[in-house]
Every structure is written in C-alpha cells, then in structure tokens.
Amino acid sequence: xxxxxxxxxxxxxxxxxxxxxxxxxxxxxxxxxxxxxxxxxxxxxxxxxxxxxxxxxxxxxxxxxxxxxxxxxxxxxxxxxxxxxxxxxxxxxxxxxxxxxxxxxxxxxxxxxxxxxxxxxxxxxxxxxxxxxxxxxxxxxxxxxxxxxxxxxxxxxxxxxxxxxxxxxxxxxxxxxxxxxxxxxxxxxxxxxxxxxxxxxxxxxxxxxxxxxxxxxxxxxxxxxxxxxxxxxxxxxxxxxxxxxxxxxxxxxxxxxxxxxxxxxxxxxxxxxxxxxxxxxxxxxxxxxxxxxxxxxxxxxxxxxxxxxxxxxxxxxxxxxxxxxxxxxxxxxxxxxxxxxxxxxxxxxxxxxxxxxxxxxxxxxxxxxxxxxxxxxxxxxxxxxxxxxxxxxxxxxxxxxxxxxxxxxxxxxxx
Amino acid sequence: xxxxxxxxxxxxxxxxxxxxxxxxxxxxxxxxxxxxxxxxxxxxxxxxxxxxxxxxxxxxxxxxxxxxxxxxxxxxxxxxxxxxxxxxxxxxxxxxxxxxxxxxxxxxxxxxxxxxxxxxxxxxxxxxxxxxxxxxxxxxxxxxxxxxxxxxxxxxxxxxxxxxxxxxxxxxxxxxxxxxxxxxxxxxxxxxxxxxxxxxxxxxxxxxxxxxxxxxxxxxxxxxxxxxxxxxxxxxxxxxxxxxxxxxxxxxxxxxxxxxxxxxxxxxxxxxxxxxxxxxxxxxxxxxxxxxxxxxxxxxx
Numbered sequence: 050x051x052x053x054x055x056x057x058x059x060x061x062x063x064x065x066x067x068x069x070x071x072x073x074x075x076x077x078x079x080x081x082x083x084x085x086x087x088x089x090x091x092x093x094x095x096x097x098x099x100x101x102x103x104x105x106x107x108x109x110x111x112x113x114x115x116x117x118x119x120x121x122x123x124x125x126x127x128x129x130x131x132x133x134x135x136x137x138x139x140x141x142x143x144x145x146x147x148x149x150x151x152x153x154x155x156x157x158x159x160x161x162x163x164x165x166x167x168x169x170x171x172x173x174x175x176x177x178x179x180x181x182x183x184x185x186x187x188x189x190x191x192x193x194x195x196x197x198x199x200x201x202x203x204x205x206x207x208x209x210x211x212x213x214x215x216x217x218x219x220x221x222x223x224x225x226x227x228x229x230x231x232x233x234x235x236x237x238x239x240x241x242x243x244x245x246x247x248x249x250x251x252x253x254x255x256x257x258x259x260x261x262x263x264x265x266x267x268x269x270x271x272x273x274x275x276x277x278x279x280x281x282x283x284x285x286x287x288x289x290x291x292x293x294x295x296x297x298x299x300x301x302x303x304x305x306x307x308x309x310x311x312x313x314x315x316x317x318x319x320x321x322x323x324x325x326x327x328x329x330x331x332x333x334x335x336x337x338x339x340x341x342x343x344x345x346x347x348x349x350x351x352x353x354x355x356x357x358x359x360x361x362x363x364x365x366x367x368x369x370x371x372x373x374x375x376x377x378x379x380x381x382x383x384x385x386x387x388x389x390x391x392x393x394x395x396x397x398x399x400x401x402x403x404x405x406x407x408x409x410x411x412x413x414x415x416x417x418x419x420x421x422x423x424x425x426x427x428x429x430x431x432x433x434x435x436x437x438x439x440x441x442x443x444x445x446x447x448x449x450x451x452x453x454x455x456x457x458x459x460x461x462x463x464x
Numbered sequence: 465x466x467x468x469x470x471x472x473x474x475x476x477x478x479x480x481x482x483x484x485x486x487x488x489x490x491x492x493x494x495x496x497x498x499x500x501x502x503x504x505x506x507x508x509x510x511x512x513x514x515x516x517x518x519x520x521x522x523x524x525x526x527x528x529x530x531x532x533x534x535x536x537x538x539x540x541x542x543x544x545x546x547x548x549x550x551x552x553x554x555x556x557x558x559x560x561x562x563x564x565x566x567x568x569x570x571x572x573x574x575x576x577x578x579x580x581x582x583x584x585x586x587x588x589x590x591x592x593x594x595x596x597x598x599x600x601x602x603x604x605x606x607x608x609x610x611x612x613x614x615x616x617x618x619x620x621x622x623x624x625x626x627x628x629x630x631x632x633x634x635x636x637x638x639x640x641x642x643x644x645x646x647x648x649x650x651x652x653x654x655x656x657x658x659x660x661x662x663x664x665x666x667x668x669x670x671x672x673x674x675x676x677x678x679x680x681x682x683x684x685x686x687x688x689x690x691x692x693x694x695x696x697x698x699x700x701x702x703x704x705x706x707x708x709x710x711x712x713x714x715x716x717x718x719x720x721x722x723x724x725x726x727x728x729x730x731x732x733x734x735x736x737x738x739x740x741x742x743x744x745x746x747x748x749x750x751x752x753x754x755x756x757x758x759x760x761x762x763x764x765x
Contacts, residue, residue, distance in 0.1 A: 386635060
C-alpha cells in the first residue's frame with residue numbers, strides 16, 4: 050500500500066484540529082474508545098461540540114494551554130493509501146516545527162480562514178514550503194460556511210496566493226485550492242452540496258491521488274554507505290556487502306559505479322535484500338550491495354553511477370533555518386551531519402537574514418536567531434559529497450549540531 | 465536466485481535504515497524484547513538489516529513475573545533459533561530487595577515497576593541505545609515521540625525540549641550517562657504490523673490467536689482468571705470464553721477480546737474492521753488522560 054506523508058500548517062484558529070478530527074471521523078479512523086474519550090472530555094470542559102484537538106494534543110501542557118506545541122503524527126488510511134500527517138503548530142515561534150514537518154513530507158496542507166484571508170502566517174507557511182521545495186501544496190480555504198460559501202471570496206484568496214507564488218523561485222510547485230468547511234465536512238472527505246460552484250476533488254480525494262514519494266523521485270542515484278556487512282561465518286566467508294538506503298534514481302547489477310571520495314571505479318556485482326538477490330533496486334529502498342572489485346569502503350563513502358558524481362567539497366553555501374535558542378554567529382564551530390556523514394564546520398560568513406513573509410532581507414546580520422532563515426558560508430573539516438538541494442533533497446540537506454549541548458541547532462539547504 | 469526489481473516498502477526501508485544507524489552511532493545498543501508482536505517484528509527487521517551477519521546486539525527482557533507463559537516459551541525458542549544473546553532482568557528481584565513497592569488490590573499491576581528494573585539494567589550493562597517497538601499511533605503522548613529520543617541519567621523524557629528530526633538524519637550525540645531510546649517502527653500502525661507479520665510469515669505467540677480461556681469481566685473488559693497474578697473480587701465470576709489478545713503486556717494489565725480469529729489472515733481482517741483501538745484493552749493507559757506521558761517522564765518506554 051502507498052504511504053503518503055503530509056504536513057499541515059495553519060494559524061492558531063484556522064481550525065486545523067477540527068479538520069484533522071473531521072478527516073479521522075469521516076474516514077472512520079477514530080475508534081470508538083477514542084471518540085468516547087473525546088466526547089467525555091469535551092463535555093467535561095463545557096463545550097457543546099466535539100473538540101477534536103483533544104485527539105492530537107498529546108501533552109499535558111498542550112491541553113492546559115489549548116495549543117499545539119510539538120509536531121504530532123496522525124495516522125489514518127483509506128482502502129487505497131496510508132497517510133501520515135505531521136501536524137505542526139501554527140505559532141510564529143515554532144517555525145522550526147513547520148520546517149521539520151515539511152522536511153519529511155511530500156505534500157502540505159495550508160489552511161486559510163476564509164474570513165481572514167491571507168495573513169502573515171500564511172506567507173510564512175508558504176515561504177517554508179517553497180524553501181523546502183514541497184512539490185504539492187493544497188490551500189484549504191476553511192470556514193466557507195461563515196462566508197456564505199462565497200465563490201467570490203474564495204477566488205480573492207486564491208488570487209492573493211497565486212500572486213505570492215510568482216515571487217517564489219520554485220516554479221515546479223503545484224498549488225491546488227479547495228474550498229472547505231471542516232466543521233460541517235464540506236469537501237473534506239465527501240463532496241459538498243453547499244458549494245455547487247466547485248466541481249474539483251474533495252481534500253481526501255486529492256490526497257489519495259498523489260503519487261508516493263519514491264516513484265516521483267527522478268534525481269540521480271545516491272547510495273551513502275551506512276555500514277559494512279562482514280558475517281565472517283563459514284557459509285558467507287568472503288561476503289563483503291555495503292549496506293545503505295538509495296536516494297534517487299535506481300541501481301542495477303552490472304552498472305559501472307564510482308566510489309567516493311576515493312573515486313575508485315567498479316561494477317555492481319549483487320543487490321541483496323535479506324536472503325534474496327535482485328537485478329535492480331529502486332529509490333527509497335534499503336539494501337546491501339556487493340562490488341566486483343575489492344575496494345576499501347567505509348561508512349560515509351558513497352556509491353554513484355559513473356558519470357553522475359556529486360560535488361566533492363570542503364566549502365558550502367547554504368540557506369539555514371536556525372532552530373536553537375543560542376543564535377548562530379560567524380566563526381562559530383559546529384558538528385555537521387550530512388546524511389550519514391559527520392564532520393566539523395566553521396561558519397565563515399553570514400550573508401543575510403531573510404524575512405519569511407516575502408518582504409525582503411537584512412544583509413550582513415550579526416547573528417541568526419531561533420526561527421530565522423539566512424544564507425551562510427561554511428568551511429568543512431573533510432570533503433563532503435553533496436548535491437544542490439534542488440537536485441536531490443536528501444543529499445542536498447544537512448543539520449548542524451551544537452558541540453556543547455549536542456542539540457540539533459539548525460538545518461541547511463545547499464545552494 | 466535472482467528476481468527482478470527490488471522496491472522495499474517505505475516503512476520497512478525506514479526501520480532498517482534506523483537500525484543500521486543505531487549500530488553505527490552507538491557503542492552498546494540493546495533491543496528491548498517483550499515477546500509481543502511489535503518487538504517480534506523488530507527482531508525480524510534487525511535480522512534483515514544485517515543479514516547475512518547475525519543481529520549485532522543482545523535482546524533485553526524486563527520480566528515482570530506476570531507474563532503469559534506462552535510468551536516466555538516463544539521468547540526462548542526465538543532466541544535459540546537466531547543465536548542472539550538474551551538478557552533477562554526480573555522485577556521480582558527489586559521487589560524482594562525492597563527497592564520498589566508492589567501495588568495491591570483491584571487494578572494492581574507491575575507495569576510501572578518495570579521502569580526501575582530497566583534503568584538498573586541500562587546502568588549495569590552501560591547500554592547507550594535501547595531499541596523499542598513503541599509506535600506513534602498507539603497513544604497520543606507517543607505520537608510526540610522522536611525516533612532517537614534522548615533520556616537523561618534518570619531515564620527522564622523531556623517532552624518539551626526534543627531535538628527536531630529532519631529528513632533521514634538522526635542525531636545520536638549524547639553525553640556520558642545519557643542514553644537514547646530508539647523507535648524504528650514509530651511510523652507503523654497496528655494494521656501495518658499485522659500486515660507485515662502476515663506477509664513475512666512471522667511466527668508469533670499463540671495467545672494472539674483465538675483460544676479457550678478462563679476469564680472474568682470487569683469494567684467491560686475481559687481478564688485472564690489467574691488468581692496469583694490478577695486480582696479478582698469474589699463476585700467476579702470465572703467463565704470459559706473464546707478470546708485472543710491484541711496487545712501483550714503484563715497479564716495484570718492486558719485484557720483479552722472476544723474473537724474467533726484463529727489464524728493470521730483472520731486477525732488482519734479483524735483489525736481492519738475494528739472500531740476499538742489497540743490500547744482500549746490496556747488498563748495501564750486508563751488511569752488518567754496523561755498516564756503514558758507521566759510514565760514516560762519517569763523513564764518508561
């Protein structure tokens with residue numbers, strides 16, 4: 050079955066929890082005991098409606114404050130597809146959660162309140178979806194019931210977002226607009242009878258028709274080595290396999306390959322997965338490779354098709370989203386994790402801090418604070434094997450780790 | 465043997481990737497094995513991740529002494545077949561030593577006492593990564609859990625200050641004394657696990673399938689009648705029923721469900737149409753809305 054990862058984003062009162070609750074309810078994914086617990090709690094709190102946020106706000110602090118603090122994962126499935134929703138909080142200070150959610154998703158739902166239209170938050174969500182090059186974005190214009198299901202209002206909002214999209218440098222993004230009412234269920238799972246002027250898909254129909262991530266990945270094959278498999282048993286005495294996960298493209302037995310960073314060439318001898326051998330492996334698969342030649346390979350090395358080599362570099366320019374309370378400053382040192390590779394980096398320059406509402410940038414800022422996004426240059430302690438983020442997402446991103454706290458402090462997208 | 469195209473399912477691929485990262489990033493990993501379907505699935509995934517080499521870490525079972533005998537039997541057989549090391553630590557030892565106090569009376573369970581024994585074992589062996597079969601779809605506090613979840617010296621989960629996890633990059637850097645709980649099947653649902661067991665033909669303990677059992681009913685849930693382990697009031701009458709277990713924890717906190725699903729195909733079908741969640745039969749979660757979050761803060765899985 051297909052697995053689709055989706056991120057949701059919206060402002061505080063856009064009705065995101067109601068939407069998720071509605072999806073769960075209408076797809077019959079909310080089991081009776083969970084529904085009963087929600088009914089009881091809603092009544093206890095004096096609500097005359099079902100507060101679906103009680104299903105997703107898993108932490109005590111979230112329920113006390115009535116807000117979502119951390120990314121929650123929600124699972125549901127239809128006969129066609131399994132869905133994983135990363136529900137990200139809508140507060141400005143939680144940009145890092147939105148980036149995290151979007152990094153693991155192939156589609157995003159941006160919620161807009163039909164009454165308020167495009168607000169500052171919408172800009173930010175849109176900006177992040179552009180930065181992370183999320184291919185499929187659906188703008189769900191919610192609370193249509195409160196604007197008399199007005200087509201005019203819907204088109205106005207659509208126009209504003211399309212204008213915004215022109216400013217983005219990611220032109221392949223597909224944006225779909227759907228008028229909904231999460232509270233009443235219009236166009237969420239079932240088509241609306243209140244919105245006759247809209248003949249498109251309901252939100253769930255749209256999501257079900259999306260192609261799974263792996264099959265849409267047309268970038269070059271990148272096979273970073275996680276570990277070397279050497280059983281040293283009698284039966285597999287000479288077995289020497291390279292275990293990893295394939296990002297992009299495909300690899301086949303007989304393919305001429307280059308091993309990086311040593312640049313040694315060889316040929317794929319076998320593709321192993323558990324006790325079976327295969328002729329070809331597709332992107333997204335974890336497996337173990339053997340080569341025709343005896344090559345010295347270690348963790349962090351990369352096997353690619355000959356002639357499709359990535360950049361080998363000790364210098365990087367990247368757009369960084371900062372996620373740590375202690376700000377990023379020039380000359381600071383961090384650990385970098387690029388795929389399965391670890392090294393040390395030094396920040397050599399900080400070019401700008403970009404406003405996430407498309408209103409411009411500050412050049413040469415002194416620092417990058419929590420939830421700020423900017424362009425930096427880095428010097429690395431050893432060569433990394435990189436692609437530009439636009440060419441290969443997995444091989445074009447890295448994280449920075451604070452050596453004092455071990456916290457994941459930022460994420461970078463290689464230019 | 466050569467077959468055409470390999471396309472490993474996204475969830476299986478992700479879990480195998482995570483298991484390999486654990487072995488690469490940590491000195492002393494261990495797999496927490498309960499004998500339940502989730503940890504059995506983990507063992508299969510570990511087998512696949514390192515094949516043809518053996519699973520490169522031991523299994524640790526925190527034995528409450530209140531296990532279903534079928535689970536223990538199954539555990540010992542599996543370990544023998546795979547040739548992996550099994551470490552068992554007993555909650556009873558801590559009770560005997562007076563380190564923890566056992567609950568008594570109605571609803572009493574040793575579930576919470578496992579935490580202390582687990583933390584002791586982590587210290588005794590110096591484990592820096594404990595691999596567990598918890599899933600995000602099980603419970604809403606678990607839905608907030610990371611794949612690499614850092615715990616301090618006291619095993620505490622700081623749920624408001626978790627590391628963001630981006631793309632496939634797993635940050636396993638920790639200080640001495642800290643350890644990481646690793647959840648490779650975080651993104652699997654109950655149905656995913658069952659479907660995988662079906663597809664792979666994985667053996668599981670017999671109590672997951674419909675069988676005759678002496679039971680009694682309390683609060684609408686069906687309990688095993690075993691007076692040594694499960695507290696029973698005099699008016700709670702024992703009856704023979706055809707039941708199975710959907711989740712296997714302690715006998716004292718895991719209720720059975722009425723079922724005729726006698727094989728894996730029937731179980732998968734039953735789960736597919738079920739309108740009750742898996743943990744609906746776990747009394748340990750019903751203590752309060754925040755039961756799981758509280759236990760996790762104290763070092764529980």
